[in-house]
Amino acid sequence: MNKIIVIGHLGRDPEMRYTPNGQAVTSFSVASSRKYTTSSGEQREETEWFNCSAYVAKEVRRALSLERPKTRQQVVARLSQDEERRLIAHAYRMKGVRGLLIKTLFQTGTRVSEFVNIKVEEFFFDEQMILISKAKGGKSRYIPILPELAQELRTHLGNRATGYLFETIHATPYSPRRIQQIVKETAAEAKITKRVYPHLLRHSIATTLLERGMTLEQIQKLLGHSKLETTQIYAESTPEMIKESYQRALGG
Numbered sequence: 545m546n547k548i549i550v551i552g553h554l555g556r557d558p559e560m561r562y563t564p565n566g567q568a569v570t571s572f573s574v575a576s577s578r579k580y581t582t583s584s585g586e587q588r589e590e591t592e593w594f595n596c597s598a599y600v601a602k603e604v605r606r607a608l609s610l611e612r613p614k615t616r617q618q619v620v621a622r623l624s625q626d627e628e629r630r631l632i633a634h635a636y637r638m639k640g641v642r643g644l645l646i647k648t649l650f651q652t653g654t655r656v657s658e659f660v661n662i663k664v665e666e667f668f669f670d671e672q673m674i675l676i677s678k679a680k681g682g683k684s685r686y687i688p689i690l691p692e693l694a695q696e697l698r699t700h701l702g703n704r705a706t707g708y709l710f711e712t713i714h715a716t717p718y719s720p721r722r723i724q725q726i727v728k729e730t731a732a733e734a735k736i737t738k739r740v741y742p743h744l745l746r747h748s749i750a751t752t753l754l755e756r757g758m759t760l761e762q763i764q765k766l767l768g769h770s771k772l773e774t775t776q777i778y779a780e781s782t783p784e785m786i787k788e789s790y791q792r793a794l795g796g
Contacts, residue, residue, distance in 0.1 A: 620777055630735070650745045653766055654676060663706075667697055674687045723742055
């Protein structure tokens with residue numbers, strides 16, 4: 545027969561933690577107890593304990609309509625500038641349009657779900673813009689591109705005026721999963737040891753743009769973030785920004 549025991553540690557127990565104002569940090573545990581008989585006929589009881597403090601804290605916050613305390617964001621992962629160059633350069637040495645595909649994915653900073661749905665008619669050569677109409681949240685936005693990339697995309701499309709900007713040999717769009725595989729395979733062949741995936745390219749271009757003077761508000765619009773708070777994770781001082789500030793401060 546199983547029985548459940550719930551124990552809440554209250555009061556000034558020496559093993560408990562306390563806040564600076566002396567309030568006890570309460571912890572709760574649940575024990576599941578089971579009695580059984582061994583092969584020799586001996587009666588035994590087995591107890592397994594589970595810490596349910598997180599669940600209790602969640603229920604208390606819900607009952608009191610309290611928001612979960614925000615934790616400090618870790619430094620955003622990114623590719624180094626050398627890794628960016630190696631990835632794209634190696635992609636161009638591979639067959640097909642892999643080089644242009646990865647370069648476009650990187651320079652536009654689009655989500656992979658947005659990237660695979662870009663239509664030919666959403667590429668504007670003269671304006672050097674790409675329209676993201678299948679954006680997260682149902683919103684659309686324009687993304688500027690460099691003249692060199694615009695020319696490469698025009699050459700890539702040739703006389704094709706319909707379909708997707710990048711499509712398979714069956715004239716269908718790539719799946720997000722296939723783009724992930726392409727990026728991963730190319731990074732491995734380029735001897736990049738860290739895990740490389742499409743969203744890492746998005747992090748990388750955003751951090752690079754911030755380091756080179758683009759404002760957070762502009763990066764927010766480029767990336768399609770609905771809240772500036774989401775973009776602010778890139779405002780954490782990067783090693784490059786710290787180095788520049790350090791050298792400027794001591795360089796006199």
